[in-house]
Amino acid sequence: MNVPTHAAASxxxxxxxxxxxxxxxxxxxxxxxxxxxxxxxxxxxLSVWGGWSxxxxxxxxxxxxLLRSMRNSVVVALVSTGISTVLGTAAALxxxxxxxxxxxxxxxxxxxxxxxxPDVTMGVMLLMWFTTINWSLSLTTIILSHIAFNxxxxxxxxxxxxxxxxxxxxxAAADLYADRWQxxxxxxxxLIMPGIVGGALLALTLSxxxxxxxxxxxxxxxxxxxxFVFGLIKRQVTPExxxxxxxxxxxxxxxVFGSLAFQREPRAGANPEAP
Amino acid sequence: MTVAVGLHxxxxxxxxxxxxxxxxxxxxxxxxxxxxxxSGCGKTTTLRMIAGLEFPTEGSIRIFDEEVALAPPxxxxxxxxxxxxxxxxxxxxxxxxxxxxxxxxxxxxxxxxRVGEAIELVRLGGMENRRPTQLSGGQQQRVALARxxxxxxxxxxxxEPLGALDLKLRQAMQVELKDIQREVGITFVYVTHDQEEALxxxxxxxxxDAGRLLQVGTAEDIYERPANRFVADxxxxxxxxxxxxxxxxxVEIGAAHTVRARTGAPVGTAVTLMxxxxxxxxxxxxxxxxxxxxLEGTVRHRLYFGDSxxxxxxxxxxxxxxxxxxxxxxxxxxxxxQRVAVSFHHDAADALTE
Numbered sequence: 001m002n003v004p005t006h007a008a009a010s011x012x013x014x015x016x017x018x019x020x021x022x023x024x025x026x027x028x029x030x031x032x033x034x035x036x037x038x039x040x041x042x043x044x045x046l047s048v049w050g051g052w053s054x055x056x057x058x059x060x061x062x063x064x065x066l067l068r069s070m071r072n073s074v075v076v077a078l079v080s081t082g083i084s085t086v087l088g089t090a091a092a093l094x095x096x097x098x099x100x101x102x103x104x105x106x107x108x109x110x111x112x113x114x115x116x117x118p119d120v121t122m123g124v125m126l127l128m129w130f131t132t133i134n135w136s137l138s139l140t141t142i143i144l145s146h147i148a149f150n151x152x153x154x155x156x157x158x159x160x161x162x163x164x165x166x167x168x169x170x171x172a173a174a175d176l177y178a179d180r181w182q183x184x185x186x187x188x189x190x191l192i193m194p195g196i197v198g199g200a201l202l203a204l205t206l207s208x209x210x211x212x213x214x215x216x217x218x219x220x221x222x223x224x225x226x227x228f229v230f231g232l233i234k235r236q237v238t239p240e241x242x243x244x245x246x247x248x249x250x251x252x253x254x255x256v257f258g259s260l261a262f263q264r265e266p267r268a269g270a271n272p273e274a275p
Numbered sequence: 276m277t278v279a280v281g282l283h284x285x286x287x288x289x290x291x292x293x294x295x296x297x298x299x300x301x302x303x304x305x306x307x308x309x310x311x312x313x314s315g316c317g318k319t320t321t322l323r324m325i326a327g328l329e330f331p332t333e334g335s336i337r338i339f340d341e342e343v344a345l346a347p348p349x350x351x352x353x354x355x356x357x358x359x360x361x362x363x364x365x366x367x368x369x370x371x372x373x374x375x376x377x378x379x380x381x382x383x384x385x386x387x388x389r390v391g392e393a394i395e396l397v398r399l400g401g402m403e404n405r406r407p408t409q410l411s412g413g414q415q416q417r418v419a420l421a422r423x424x425x426x427x428x429x430x431x432x433x434x435e436p437l438g439a440l441d442l443k444l445r446q447a448m449q450v451e452l453k454d455i456q457r458e459v460g461i462t463f464v465y466v467t468h469d470q471e472e473a474l475x476x477x478x479x480x481x482x483x484d485a486g487r488l489l490q491v492g493t494a495e496d497i498y499e500r501p502a503n504r505f506v507a508d509x510x511x512x513x514x515x516x517x518x519x520x521x522x523x524x525x526v527e528i529g530a531a532h533t534v535r536a537r538t539g540a541p542v543g544t545a546v547t548l549m550x551x552x553x554x555x556x557x558x559x560x561x562x563x564x565x566x567x568x569x570l571e572g573t574v575r576h577r578l579y580f581g582d583s584x585x586x587x588x589x590x591x592x593x594x595x596x597x598x599x600x601x602x603x604x605x606x607x608x609x610x611x612x613q614r615v616a617v618s619f620h621h622d623a624a625d626a627l628t629e
Contacts, residue, residue, distance in 0.1 A: 166359055168357050168359055168361040171361065172355070172362075174327075174328070174349050175355045175423075176422070176426070177379050179349055
């Protein structure tokens with residue numbers, strides 16, 4: 001008697017949960033879908049649908065200031081990612097592998113700061129710093145700023161990977177006649193590579209998406225794409241913005257999925273029965 | 276005797292903790308030597324100092340007369356089989372085994388030949404291109420062994436290599452390890468907390484506790500003539516009875532009995548009498564026992580172990596002792612509450628002063 005009632009309740013709960021799931025997904029993805037759909041609208045106004053067209057994509061690729069900002073974004077993202085990946089990995093190694101050094105705890109805590117503090121604070125801080133040392137704002141200051149916050153993200157991702165690495169692997173390499181560099185190059189580096197690549201892709205995404213910090217430390221002519229789009233909205237809202245946003249969305253998604261795929265460490269041909 | 280590994284007053288401190296305390300030890304060339312002790316006794320730290328993975332705070336470590344105490348691990352003629360095996364997960368079996376040779380820039384043809392031989396030695400032929408994750412625990416352990424042996428080290432260090440294997444496999448590997456050691460003729464230094472493993476495999480054993488090396492000797496030395504109470508207690512099962520030397524070779528237990536025992540201690544010394552359960556015999560209380568120590572007591576408990584029976588006997592002195600009796604038809608069974616006589620040869624009773 002108790003059983004059917006319980007089963008019915010559980011069935012109702014299941015139904016309620018699936019409805020809830022659908023609603024959440026609609027809430028998240030309908031605006032994105034609308035944005036993508038309207039990027040293909042022929043109308044000049046976003047409030048009406050003007051039929052399918054690639055007009056705004058064509059316009060986008062002939063808009064020189066927009067293309068310049070896109071190029072700036074790519075340069076900033078690639079350079080800042082490259083440098084912050086090397087420095088972030090080095091920081092992760094220092095924190096995970098060398099147990100005792102002066103100021104390690106402080107450094108550890110400080111490393112997380114750029115992740116925690118609001119972008120606006122970080123941007124104002126950097127702006128004041130560049131002004132104080134009289135460094136004129138340019139693409140270089142944007143790159144330096146992006147390196148400043150990306151180091152933390154790379155270091156956190158690489159550290160997670162290092163923490164799961166058996167320290168006796170490096171000892172085994174040393175025991176088998178590898179010097180410190182060889183042990184790192186042949187054993188540690190290949191094993192933490194998924195973390196490094198994942199961290200780099202995360203850094204790339206963060207750099208490509210950043211508006212707040214970049215808008216504070218940019219100089220004349222050094223605007224990046226997201227900041228440019230932000231400025232565009234203030235003047236006129238046309239489906240061109242949708243087209244640009246769709247391209248950015250696509251790029252971000254590729255990077256995020258790439259990052260996830262790398263961190264999942266696919267063990268090709270692993271035998272699930274082996275302990 | 277050529278000394279393969281010589282430790283001289285080796286001490287290792289981690290901050291305030293003394294992990295290894297002034298250890299002196301000489302291990303002979305070709306010997307299978309085990310360091311035995313409970314966890315945290317300093318045996319692994321000692322092994323790691325021989326490997327070069329830790330450096331002693333004080334003292335000297337010599338490998339075939341070469342001082343290596345402060346030399347990095349890659350400059351020592353030793354190789355290690357790690358407890359976790361520490362196989363490189365991103366390399367195949369053959370790449371793992373060939374790693375040491377590749378680091379020493381051994382020519383390709385020779386490298387391939389020696390890797391092949393090592394893989395044959397541990398009977399892993401056909402597994403060359405597998406990854407460690409595709410192997411069972413026992414196979415991983417063989418790869419670890421091959422990876423170390425292929426370099427022809429002067430000394431092979433093994434850190435509880437069988438600890439992760441199940442009982443049957445562990446026993447099979449014990450025999451195999453011993454065979455391999457005989458075949459390659461290399462000095463093995465073997466760390467274990469498993470006394471049975473140490474007793475069956477080793478030429479000599481060093482028993483450690485709290486950073487100190489308590490006794491070094493053959494399995495028989497350590498079992499039959501332990502240097503102190505810790506060693507007696509750690510190896511096998513033992514009865515301990517508190518007593519005092521009352522005459523040369525005579526120990527008084529609890530004012531009720533005086534027995535003959537093996538001792539060189541002077542009269543008046545407080546001692547602990549050590550008596551293995553299997554060296555004691557039970558008799559009917561009226562039976563006369565010649566030439567052996569004889570005590571009287573009452574059976575308190577009987578435990579059935581299949582191949583043997585354990586009796587807990589309460590002696591007249593109030594002490595209780597365990598007696599192990601083979602489960603054979605010719606020996607009588609005793610019931611709880613029954614009065615019995617207990618006898619043992621004076622050579623089987625060691626009076627320990629520590």
